[in-house]
Structures are given as structure tokens and as C-alpha cells.
Amino acid sequence: KKKHLQLRIPMLQNGLPKRSKKHIYALSLWKQESYKLFRVQKGIWLILLFVFLQWYSHQDQLYISMEQHQWMSYMDKLAGPANEEKDAFLQAQDTYYRDLHDQYEQIQQCYLQGSLTLQQKQTMLIPIENQLYGEQAFQNIKEYYAYIKQDPHREALISYGYEYLFFQDSTNLIPALLILLFVILTLSNIVCYDYEQHRDRLIFSTKLGKQSVWKVKLMLALLCGVCFSVIAISFDVWKIHQTYGFSSLHASITSLTQFSMLPPEITILQFIIFTWFCKLFAITCAICLLFGLSSILRQQMYVLIFASLIILLPLLFTSMKLSFLNNFSLLPAFDIANVIKDKHMIVPCFTATFYGSLSVYAIYLTFRKET
Numbered sequence: 001k002k003k004h005l006q007l008r009i010p011m012l013q014n015g016l017p018k019r020s021k022k023h024i025y026a027l028s029l030w031k032q033e034s035y036k037l038f039r040v041q042k043g044i045w046l047i048l049l050f051v052f053l054q055w056y057s058h059q060d061q062l063y064i065s066m067e068q069h070q071w072m073s074y075m076d077k078l079a080g081p082a083n084e085e086k087d088a089f090l091q092a093q094d095t096y097y098r099d100l101h102d103q104y105e106q107i108q109q110c111y112l113q114g115s116l117t118l119q120q121k122q123t124m125l126i127p128i129e130n131q132l133y134g135e136q137a138f139q140n141i142k143e144y145y146a147y148i149k150q151d152p153h154r155e156a157l158i159s160y161g162y163e164y165l166f167f168q169d170s171t172n173l174i175p176a177l178l179i180l181l182f183v184i185l186t187l188s189n190i191v192c193y194d195y196e197q198h199r200d201r202l203i204f205s206t207k208l209g210k211q212s213v214w215k216v217k218l219m220l221a222l223l224c225g226v227c228f229s230v231i232a233i234s235f236d237v238w239k240i241h242q243t244y245g246f247s248s249l250h251a252s253i254t255s256l257t258q259f260s261m262l263p264p265e266i267t268i269l270q271f272i273i274f275t276w277f278c279k280l281f282a283i284t285c286a287i288c289l290l291f292g293l294s295s296i297l298r299q300q301m302y303v304l305i306f307a308s309l310i311i312l313l314p315l316l317f318t319s320m321k322l323s324f325l326n327n328f329s330l331l332p333a334f335d336i337a338n339v340i341k342d343k344h345m346i347v348p349c350f351t352a353t354f355y356g357s358l359s360v361y362a363i364y365l366t367f368r369k370e371t
Contacts, residue, residue, distance in 0.1 A: 292362025
């Protein structure tokens with residue numbers, strides 16, 4: 001029977017018009033593998049569940065402190081590159097706070113000299129103290145503006161949204177765990193399904209099935225990975241935009257003091273795209289490892305167990321503040337902004353080399369075993 005199938009399938013291939021053969025096969029394979037992944041293996045329900053979890057976790061609004069409100073109020077006048085008008089505004093504010101301090105000292109001296117009673121002193125000092133409440137925010141603004149003036153590429157901006165996007169666990173570590181978990185759940189059976197249903201003998205007995213089916217599966221898996229990452233970052237961007245907005249996306253990344261060591265020609269938008277590509281690299285590595293494990297183990301349960309141990313366990317240890325597996329996890333790729341800020345560039349280089357090599361070997365194993 002196997003021999004009969006091997007003979008019949010090439011006969012059907014030869015009977016197709018030569019021009020449309022590749023197109024028809026490619027379209028058929030994409031439809032077949034998409035149906036198996038999204039309908040038979042319930043992949044579409046896992047994607048919808050991921051969307052729901054992201055939506056639910058982003059329902060709470062970000063808290064804006066009084067200091068942040070003051071900073072945002074100053075940025076209404078100071079946002080953008082430094083200029084003389086902004087210098088004059090800061091000088092006027094500096095004079096205003098010096099005058100308040102002078103009034104405060106005069107009232108204290110009058111009280112010490114006996115010209116004022118305690119009640120009179122308190123009544124006069126309360127409004128001055130209220131006006132001096134924003135002085136610390138102004139001093140921070142002055143320091144930041146002095147930093148901005150050091151490089152013409154820099155611009156004054158509201159940095160809280162970018163800091164939340166780049167440095168918070170809620171936008172890096174937690175989404176990393178969720179994305180990798182759902183990637184494993186969704187794709188752990190994309191290869192094993194054919195082995196468990198004993199379809200591999202038929203699929204790989206044909207010239208088409210030797211590599212083309214695996215390529216379509218890999219492309220679908222990568223598209224799923226991109227889909228999960230886009231969903232995760234979209235909800236983060238939406239939440240931050242609602243609270244802080246995204247001003248000066250085309251300003252230099254060095255406008256954020258945490259990245260003063262980077263080349264000033266890099267814009268904030270370019271850096272956001274770079275961090276997203278780093279996350280895509282981590283997801284791609286996880287998918288390649290899934291394919292390698294699936295081609296060796298050929299059973300979904302074993303793939304789930306070993307993929308969780310290799311991919312998720314180091315991230316789980318990190319979330320519990322156990323850092324001994326940090327260098328052997330995909331966390332540096334998901335949290336690249338923090339790594340750059342802390343100047344630990346050897347860590348992402350090691351991660352890229354280690355997981356990149358492991359992924360290439362996993363894909364080599366997968367395609368070699370089926371050729």
C-alpha cells in the first residue's frame with residue numbers, strides 16, 4: 001500500500017499544468033496546515049485567550065503622582081529643543097522661588113524680633129510653603145534642561161511613558177512569560193500532531209513533503225510568534241499613550257538620561273523598534289527549539305515538559321528574584337533596555353550567541369531528520 005501511494009502521488013503531480021503546480025501546492029499546504037493549527041489544534045482559541053488576558057491586565061489606569069503632574073505641566077512650555085525663550089522662562093521661575101525664600105526668611109526674622117505673633121507667622125507662612133511645594137520638581141527640571149543643552153540632538157520631553165515601556169516588569173518580564181507560555185501551548189503540537197496521527201509516513205514519502213511541509217509549519221509558527229508579540233506590545237503602547245502620550249518619538253534616544261551613552265543619532269522610535277526586534281529574536285529562538293524538540297521527542301506531552309524546563313524555568317526563577325540562571329535565559333532579549341542602561345552588554349551578546357547557535361542546530365536537526 002505504501003508503494004502504491006508513492007507511485008500514485010507523482011502521477012497526480014505530473015498531470016497538473018506545469019505553470020501552476022508550485023502555486024497550487026503552496027496554497028494547498030498553507031490551507032491544510034493553517035486548518036490543523038488553528039481549528040484542529042485549537043490555536044485560534046489560545047490566541048483569543050491571550051488577547052483577553054492582555055485586555056484584562058491593562059484595565060487599571062497608571063497612577064500619575066503630583067511630581068509627574070508638575071513635570072508634565074512644565075513640559076507644556078519646555079518640550080522640544082532648547083532655545084532662548086525657554087532659558088528665559090526657567091530664569092523667571094528661578095527668580096520666583098528665590099523671592100519666595102526671601103519672604104520666608106523675612107517673616108521668620110520678624111517673628112524672632114517679636115514683631116509677629118506665632119499665629120500671624122503661621123498664617124503668613126502657609127501660602128508661601130504651598131507655593132514652595134513645587135520647588136523640588138523645578139530643580140529636577142533645571143537639571144534635566146541643563147542635560148538637554150549639552151547635545152543639540154536632545155529634546156525635553158515627558159519621559160515617564162518611555163521609562164514605563166522600557167524598564168517595568170509589567171511590560172517586559174510578565175509579557176515575556178505569557179508570550180513564551182502561549183507560544184509553547186500553541187505550537188507544541190504543530191509537529192507532533194502528524195507523528196501522533198501516523199501521517200508522517202505518507203507526508204514524507206513524497207518529494208513535496210520532505211521539506212515543504214516543514215517550511216510551511218515553520219512559517220506559520222513564526223507568524224504566530226509575531227502575532228503574540230504585536231498583541232502584547234500593542235496593549236502596552238495603548239495604555240501608556242492614554243496616560244502619558246508619546247511625545248517626541250523622533251527625538252534622540254539620549255533625551256532620556258538613562259541612555260546618555262548611546263549614539264545621539266538613534267531616535268526613540270528606532271530604539272522602540274529595536275527592542276521589539278530583540279523580543280522577536282527571543283520568540284524565534286523559542287520556536288526553533290520547539291521544532292527541534294518536537295522532531296526528536298514526537299509527543300506533545302514530552303515537548304511541553306522539556307520546552308518549559310528549557311525556556312520558561314529560567315524566566316520563572318528570575319521573576320522570583322533567583323538570578324543564577326539569568327545568563328542562560330531569554331530575559332536579556334526581552335529586557336534589553338534595562339541591560340543597556342546597566343551597561344551589561346556582555347549578557348545579551350552571550351544570550352544571542354548561545355540561543356542563536358542552539359536554534360540553528362535545532363532547525364538543522366529538524367530538517368535533516370525529515371530529508
